[in-house]
Amino acid sequence: MNDPIHVYSEIGRLKTVMLHRPGKELENLAPDLLERMLIDEIPYLKIADEEHDQFAHLLEEHGVKVLYLEKLLADSLKDKNVRTKFVKQLLAESGIVGEDELYQELVEFLMSLSPSEMVAQIIAGVRKDQIKLQHLSLADLAEDPIYPFYLDPMPNVYFTRDQQAAIGNGMTINRMTCRARRRESLFMETILLHHPLYKDAKIPIWRDRYQHGRLEGGDELVLSQDVLAIGISQRTSATAITQLAQKLFRDSKFKTVLAIKIPHNHAMMHLDTVFTMINYDQFTVHPFILDQDHNIDIYVLKAGTNGLTITHETNLTQVLKKYLHLSELDLIPTGGADPVAAPREQWNDGSNTLAIAPGEVITYDRNYVSNDLLRQHGIKVHEIRSSELSRGRGGPRCMSCSLVREDL
Numbered sequence: 419m420n421d422p423i424h425v426y427s428e429i430g431r432l433k434t435v436m437l438h439r440p441g442k443e444l445e446n447l448a449p450d451l452l453e454r455m456l457i458d459e460i461p462y463l464k465i466a467d468e469e470h471d472q473f474a475h476l477l478e479e480h481g482v483k484v485l486y487l488e489k490l491l492a493d494s495l496k497d498k499n500v501r502t503k504f505v506k507q508l509l510a511e512s513g514i515v516g517e518d519e520l521y522q523e524l525v526e527f528l529m530s531l532s533p534s535e536m537v538a539q540i541i542a543g544v545r546k547d548q549i550k551l552q553h554l555s556l557a558d559l560a561e562d563p564i565y566p567f568y569l570d571p572m573p574n575v576y577f578t579r580d581q582q583a584a585i586g587n588g589m590t591i592n593r594m595t596c597r598a599r600r601r602e603s604l605f606m607e608t609i610l611l612h613h614p615l616y617k618d619a620k621i622p623i624w625r626d627r628y629q630h631g632r633l634e635g636g637d638e639l640v641l642s643q644d645v646l647a648i649g650i651s652q653r654t655s656a657t658a659i660t661q662l663a664q665k666l667f668r669d670s671k672f673k674t675v676l677a678i679k680i681p682h683n684h685a686m687m688h689l690d691t692v693f694t695m696i697n698y699d700q701f702t703v704h705p706f707i708l709d710q711d712h713n714i715d716i717y718v719l720k721a722g723t724n725g726l727t728i729t730h731e732t733n734l735t736q737v738l739k740k741y742l743h744l745s746e747l748d749l750i751p752t753g754g755a756d757p758v759a760a761p762r763e764q765w766n767d768g769s770n771t772l773a774i775a776p777g778e779v780i781t782y783d784r785n786y787v788s789n790d791l792l793r794q795h796g797i798k799v800h801e802i803r804s805s806e807l808s809r810g811r812g813g814p815r816c817m818s819c820s821l822v823r824e825d826l
């Protein structure tokens with residue numbers, strides 16, 4: 419298994435993962451920015467970093483190689499021409515267009531930094547008081563002159579699950595739904611094109627960030643070497659799922675996509691906030707995504723002789739047993755299905771577990787009802803502190819992009 423990208427399950431022993439250690443972007447937040455930035459409360463960066471370091475150390479203690487997105491990107495930007503092209507594309511995607519003074523000053527400022535300083539600065543955002551303009555534009559004078567940024571901060575980068583996803587030996591580079599996150603997937607695109615680990619590896623790109631239709635990695639779960647579950651969610655569209663399925667059925671060994679329709683809301687913005695695989699036949703599931711008959715809309719996509727076949731199913735247990743060839747199945751309810759603990763712990767990512775091996779997961783310590791239940795079901799649970807990290811509305815699976823897992 420020498421592929422630089424190799425993920426054929428959600429539970430195979432985790433060997434390589436990509437994280438982002440939160441930086442100044444979490445300090446560049448103010449109350450009136452939070453909703454647009456998809457962050458529910460302003461984390462205390464010092465503690466958030468202590469918590470994130472605990473997460474990284476726990477992974478490393480269990481044999482996982484931790485790569486940092488910011489280091490991979492900086493190492494991909496050593497060539498000045500590559501750096502210039504990257505900066506100009508990032509400015510264009512930030513709405514800074516034209517060759518006016520602001521554009522030139524931003525290019526000059528960012529290019530004056532070292533690659534690692536530039537990456538940190540771009541993620542943190544560029545404040546207006548960092549750039550000295552000779553002439554203020556009409557926009558500066560007349561449109562929200564007190565807005566503090568020329569480049570918005572990117573406070574969600576630490577959720578490295580979403581901008582891209584490893585599927586088999588390839589990746590999706592995702593067109594993110596919300597404007598606040600759309601620029602983030604430019605990072606992995608740049609890494610795959612220019613980083614020594616990846617640039618010559620001919621890594622299949624199952625879907626790039628320019629294709630019409632929204633896709634985010636929190637909705638992409640690799641259930642087995644030939645079955646994917648993808649959430650039809652607030653962040654992933656049926657169009658994107660259809661196109662991804664067609665590409666995978668044509669160019670990979672994946673044979674089935676289970677498109678699972680979940681509520682479209684901020685608390686449950688991705689499938690992995692309400693459903694994760696934690697063992698060969700065990701899953702976490704937030705009970706509130708099932709109706710009173712324990713049903714949920716699942717659309718089974720398979721390759722047919724005349725294009726895709728789509729079959730509508732509603733019994734999650736039966737569908738998982740059928741397509742994963744399981745005789746038994748254990749759906750472990752978040753918060754023990756308690757009407758208060760379940761939504762409380764789902765809100766704080768009690769369903770969002772990261773499996774580091776079959777039956778062994780990392781979870782947030784604050785979700786003690788869910789954690790105790792997982793242990794009662796025989797799951798080995800490693801808890802990490804989460805008071806500040808959870809304010810971004812993501813958990814251990816959200817904060818990690820699995821790049822290499824051992825085959826089962």
Ligand SMILES: NC(=[NH2+])NCCC[C@H](N)C(=O)O
Pocket residue numbers: 455456457574577579580599635636637687688690691770810811812813815816
């Ligand atoms: N895979 C996940 N559940 N990611 C959580 C992302 C949270 C982030 N604030 C957003 O709204 O995008």
